[in-house]
Structure formats: structure tokens, C-alpha cells
Amino acid sequence: MNQTRVLFKRMTDHPADSHTIDRYLETGGYEQARVALGRTRDELVELVKTSGLIGRGGAGFSAGMKWSFLAPARPAYLVVNGDESEPGTFKDRQLLERDPHQMVEGMIIAAVANEVHEAFVYIRGEYPKPARRVQQAVADAYERGFLGRDVMGTGYHLDITVHLGAGAYICGEETALLNSLEGRRGEPRLKPPFFPAAKGLYMLPTIVNNVETISNLPHIVERGIEWYRGLGHDVDTGTFLFSVSGHVKKPGNYELPHGITWRQLIYDVAGGIRDDNELKAWVPGGASAPWFVPSEHLDLEITKSVTDSSGSMLGSGAVIVMDETTDMVAAAERLVRFFAEESCGQCTPCREGTTWLDMILRRMLDGGGRAVDLDLLYDVSDNISVGVGWPPKQTTICPLGPSAVSAVKSLLEYFRPEAEAHIVRANRVPVTIKGFGQ
Amino acid sequence: MSWPAETIARANDIIARYPERRSAVMPLLYMAMREEGRLTDEGMRLVAGLTGLTPAQVQSVASFYVMYKTESQGKYLVSVCSSISCFLLGADEVLHAVEEAAGLPAGEADDEIGIEHAECIGACGGAPACLVNYELVEGVTAAKAKEMIEWLRNAKPEVINADELQTLFGGRRSFDWAIKEDNGAIGPYPAFPPFGTAAHNTPALEPGRLATRNSRPATPEVGAS
Structure with missing residues (x-):
């Protein structure tokens, strides 16, 4: 390529x-x-x-x-x-x-x-x-x-x-x-x-x-x-700069025409997955974009219209590749944390919502997840981005808050069993409360 | 306290570049950090005087942006990226190594070194990456990061130069940097010649070239009507 x-x-x-x-x-x-x-x-x-x-x-x-x-x-x-x-x-x-x-x-x-x-x-x-x-x-x-x-x-x-x-x-x-x-x-x-x-x-x-x-x-x-x-390719004219990062053998910026497939981009251009691991998921257009997964999206053409109609976006052209070793709850938490830290604080759904999304994901990672947490993640997301759909229906002045929802939505859509496993594991951990009568 | 005449002259050149004085508040806040190593109340009052704002307005701007530091960061601020691409390739291990080597938790500083985690610094192809006084080093490992902290403590470099950092402690880069640069940072603020905050401070902004001034009503406050 x-x-x-x-x-x-x-x-x-x-x-x-x-x-x-x-x-x-x-x-x-x-x-x-x-x-x-x-x-x-x-x-x-x-x-x-x-x-x-x-x-x-x-x-x-x-x-x-x-x-x-x-x-x-x-x-x-x-x-x-x-x-x-x-x-x-x-x-x-x-x-x-x-x-x-x-x-x-x-x-x-x-x-x-x-x-x-x-x-x-x-x-x-x-x-x-x-x-x-x-x-x-x-x-x-x-x-x-x-x-x-x-x-x-x-x-x-x-x-x-x-x-x-x-x-x-x-x-x-x-x-x-x-x-x-x-x-x-x-x-x-x-x-x-x-x-x-x-x-x-x-x-x-x-x-x-x-x-x-x-x-x-x-x-x-x-x-x-x-x-x-x-x-270019049809209505997607000119070249496009892709920033490829994460678990690929050859990360970097690549100038390419639209219309190649994700398989070509990840396996030919970026050299495939490190250690020849399995591809688990990728972010197709920057941290704000909902994830793509190999079972559904690997052979899609990379164009604005195909990506938009497949529930994500090309955005700024940042492709973040995650292999089979990735803990998807940890990845979602890291993405959400970014938006929680960068929220400007003007709009309540974003300021409070992104922070709560991050805290819930973090307690799941720390072994304190609760059975209601996945529903709660959805509920908080719904308050920031009504219906948790794509493109987002935002309740905020700008799209930052709904961007944080993309990772949560993707986690619940494609990796729900993995997220549930975090909570089941958490509930097996014996809990001792310090401070009372000790 | 006041600034040296050279700094004031530089500040006035910067102010002249903008249609309204207020726009110079961000560059001037960096210059205030250069003068005192951090942003003090007195520094912010001086910036207010030069830009025609109240000290409270200047403080409201300063407190919004993470690069304006009201606490001392020592001589070297080490910012370890921990956003997604760096995280996937071991940024948390790098941050822990840096904390351990410096003997400081992220968010704190001693007289020499400050440690913080940073959100995405645009070096995702060379992850994990960090900044020292905002000069980049890409492809670091936990072991190299530890060496870097020891080097900062022992060698006490006057100027932080990205090419030197990369040679000593870096690995894979986002792209070929290709061009060596002799400029670099002299403190925990970005090294940009027009602000007088770099090791070599030319070129300056072109002063006094602007026409089309003074012919326009002042900007109404957003949301004021």
C-alpha cells in the first residue's frame, strides 16, 4: 500500500x-x-x-x-x-x-x-x-x-x-x-x-x-x-492524514487516499498487530469516536459516509489500535478520564457526568464494581447524550461531553460480558471495612 | 516587584500584535512565570495592569489552563503522558518509575523536580512519551525514565533540549524529527522566543506593523446583553 x-x-x-x-x-x-x-x-x-x-x-x-x-x-x-x-x-x-x-x-x-x-x-x-x-x-x-x-x-x-x-x-x-x-x-x-x-x-x-x-x-x-x-474517492476528495497508534508494529502518520479498507490500513500500512496478536478493537477517528471491532468493520471502506453510517466518524484521522491483551474497561476508563479532566465545567451534564462515568469505571477496575454499575453507566451517558446514539444528541453547549460517552457506549455494545466479568470478580473479593471497632 | 525594562518592552510588542490588549494575557502570563519561576499574585497584578484587566479577571484566566502554575515546579517539570495510546504501551509503568526515582508523587515538586501526569501530548506514534519543561521525549521505557530523572538531578542541565533528551533517553518517535535544533527550555514553561522564555530568543514577533487599529468599537462581553 x-x-x-x-x-x-x-x-x-x-x-x-x-x-x-x-x-x-x-x-x-x-x-x-x-x-x-x-x-x-x-x-x-x-x-x-x-x-x-x-x-x-x-x-x-x-x-x-x-x-x-x-x-x-x-x-x-x-x-x-x-x-x-x-x-x-x-x-x-x-x-x-x-x-x-x-x-x-x-x-x-x-x-x-x-x-x-x-x-x-x-x-x-x-x-x-x-x-x-x-x-x-x-x-x-x-x-x-x-x-x-x-x-x-x-x-x-x-x-x-x-x-x-x-x-x-x-x-x-x-x-x-x-x-x-x-x-x-x-x-x-x-x-x-x-x-x-x-x-x-x-x-x-x-x-x-x-x-x-x-x-x-x-x-x-x-x-x-x-x-x-x-x-480521492468519490465525494471524499484529496488525501487524508491518518495518525495510527497503539498496538501496531509501525505506528505513524500516513498520507493515504480515502477508500482503502481498515484491514489494509492496520495490516498493510501499519504492519499488523504487535507480536502478531489478535486485533480486538480500534478507535477509528480520535478518542471521541465510537470503536470499531474486527467482526463487523474490518473490511469497510474508509470514507466519511461509510464510517458515519456505521456508527462512528473519521474525525481527525486518529486510529488507535487495541490488541487481545487490552482490558477494555481499563481502555474505556482511560478515554473517559481524559474528557473528565478536560471538561471546561460550563454544562452540568458534562462536568458531573464525565466525572461520574470515570468514577464508576474506576471502581470497577479497583474491585469495587456493583451489579447496577453497567445500567448506571448507561443512565449517566443518557443524561449527557440522549438515547446514547450516534450521532449524539447532546445536552451540552459543545460535543465534549457526548465524546466521553462514545467509549462507554462502545464498551457496553461490544464488550458487555467483559465488563460484567469485572463486576463478578469484584464481588468475590472479601470486603473488610476498617475504622469501626477495629 | 516590577519587570526589567526589556521584559516590559517585549510585553508591549506582544500587546501591539493583537486588536485588543486583553488578547495578550496568555503570552504575558508565561512571561510572568519566566520572571519568577511560577505565577504569583504580584505577577498576575502586573499582567492585569498591562492588559487593562482586573487582577481577578487575570486569575480567572490563569486558573483555567493547566500550564499556568501558581505552585513552584522546581527547575524541571516532568509531564508523563497517560492518555490512551501511551497507556496502551506502558505509560503507567513510566509514571511509577518517574515517581519512584524522583521520590515524589505525581502532582508534587521539590526544589529541583516536579512530577505530573499529562493528558495527550500529541506523541501517540512514539508512545509512551513525556515532556521535560514541555520539550518532548518519545519512546521512553520505565528504566530510561528513571535514568532521565537521575540525569536531571546530577547533570542539572541549564537548557532542556529535546534532541538531547531523545538521544539519551528516547526510543521510537512518532515521525522522523530530521532537523536538530539548538534552542530549548530554561524553566517549567514553554520555550518560545517571542516571549523571552527560550534559551535563544530570536526571532521576535514583528513589532508595530499593524494598521486598521483604533477604528472599531470595543468588544461587548459575551452574554453581557
């Missing part, structure tokens, strides 16, 4: 200096920004819409549509979301570190398309090295006249500022990110009315796009819609 390298091409061909402006220019860099500067907003929005480019941040929404919704008020802003924090996801780190100019050029294109003169890159605080690389790239782009008051001698004005987060997964949610960039607590805003395209940064129209999404733009401008659509 060969990779189709587009976003990863330069860093593969020139590993030692793919991040430098000299190498970027030598390989045709910034020519597409120049092309974009000569086009109108309508032309560029139409180009991206027709290319079928889907946002790569996890929600899976058309990037061109997002652009077309931008309200007419000005100034407008562009914010690149580099707050990559979904467990299992590490593709943006590679793009930021190894080819930062690709993103900067994409930002110039997105800025011109949306009549933006001020742009921000929000990079998570735990990524200082990627942030340093991007900062150097931005400084070099200013130096060469690709940014600033007179971009490439066209009179266009564009400033880019690199902003660092400070350790909050929730800031990957676009409205929370905007609050954070305004110098506030990273709490998501209610949508409606606070759709970023209408009321975004400083309540002005704002485009928020993921690093990978933006990095696609120079290639779409350069090689056109037919080429870009031809890379």
Missing part, C-alpha cells in the same frame, strides 16, 4: 531542510499565494468549494462552505487551529514542524479568499517546538515581503501572529479557541448565535480552519480541482 504524498511530499524528499524558506522557494513555494492574490474572493471560494475539501479538524464540514458563510462585516479574521489535542492525533505536529511554510502560504490564500488582513495561528502550549518552527517561518516570510504591509508588491496587507495555548483540549473547539485568543477562559460559546463566520473573534466574522485543511490550499490552487478530486 503506497502512500500518496502531497502534504508530506516536501518533507519526504528533503528531510533535512523541508522547513526552511530556501527549500520551500526552491520547490515552487509561494507561487500559489501570488496566483491567489490575482483572483477574486468569489473565484477562490468557488475553487475550494468545488474541490470538495473537507475540514480536517474533526467535524468534517466543507471548507468552501464554511468560507461562503462569512458575514460581510469587516474587519474579518482568519484563525488557524493548531490546538491538536485529540488523543491519538499527531499529524498537525508533523505538518507544523516539518513544513511550516506550506501552512503559511495556505494562510495567505485563505486570507485573500476571505478578505482578511489579520490572521492568527493558535498552537497548543505543549507544542513549543512546532511553534518555534512556525514563528521562524512567519519571520522569514515577513523578511521576504510575503507578509506585512505590501504582500508580494500587490499592496495587500496581511499580518500573521503565532499564539500559544496553555494546556486545554477544549480550546480545539473553535468558539472556545476564540475565547482563549481573546484572553478569556477557553469556554465554548453557544451556537447559535456565536457561529464564528458571523460572530467570531471580537464578535467579528472569523474563519477557523485546521492546520491540515489550510496546508491543502497551495496544492488545490496549483493543480486544480480535477487533480484534487482525482486523488
